[in-house]
Amino acid sequence: MVTCHNLVLGTFIFVLIGFLSLSEGRKSKWYSGKALSNLTSLGLFDEMWNQDLKPILIPRISGTENNILVRHHIIDRLKALGIWHIELDEFHEKTPERKVKFVNIIATLDPSAPKRVILACHYDSKKFPFEFIGAIDSAVPCALLLALARELKCLLQHRKQDLDTTLQLVFFDGEESVREWTETDSLYGSRHLATKWQNSIQPNGRNNLYSIAAFVLLDLIGNRQMKFHNYFPLETSQLFEILIKIEDSLLRRNLLHRDFNGAYESMFSQTLLNLPFGGIQDDHLPFFKKGVNVLHLICYPFPSVWHQPSDTENNLDKRSIANFKQVFTVFVAHYLKLDSWLEVCPIIQSK
8 A cells, every 4th residue: 555462352242242332222231240250361362363363474475375375374264164155356467577366355254145344454465675574564454354253253153144234354465566556556456356346236236336335444553553544534434433432432441451651542533634535545445436435444654664674573562453453343243233142152262
């Protein structure tokens, strides 16, 4: 793109039950102290870090063997859950250097649902003369989506039967430019998929883009003092406001990591930025230009490690990642109204 933890799932469940300001029409029911203790003692963050994230922390330029390894890792992690319909969007496209095979990964909970909310990231990394890992760009976002799919599995299974809006995960290939960023040398995967869906007509006469209720894109996540902005105030302000409310609720219950001095700086800024049409250029842009509502969760200003050799695991901030993970998990659960099934899935074990 160009300019224009050790918290746990149990904690998320605790907050979601009491977070009624975002769940109209439901009654609050609090777990016992023992149950809350069990829920908040689960250590799923380490599983995300070791099992989801670390295998992605390698150079993974589109069309290379490492890119294939990471693709298989993502697919294998999703297949192991047994609830996702996985589709590969494969195509070849000429780049400034050579013709490259790109592969987008699309995982859908219920392909028959009339509406879907998309959570997306890119799994490729940029080619540089030096070894570039791309930890924030975008290994961490990929790991966050894999962890969310696993930790919400039980809730999603029970919700699936009457879910009018399903969840879809998209892992784009070819977000990065091969040389300098241009309209044709960038966003290979998202440009291809947006056009493909635009040209795919459903039985109701609408194309596949019409069924997208919201497109949520994660990028540049993992550094200390991340700041996210409402880049599309006319389209998705309500969703951004929900993120702000969730963060505030978690913080008031002391369920987010603070600095060592007890301070906490909000991740979500209400300051509007003066950016060009479409905001920061990223994988959302081909969809936004075709009328899809976008929530772009990208850190801005860009972190100092952006496109530098220092964008590695060593420079990730676990506290910040854990905080974002908690807020984002509650956000997704709220959007899909998963709290009705909390008693069915009171504890989700890490395996």
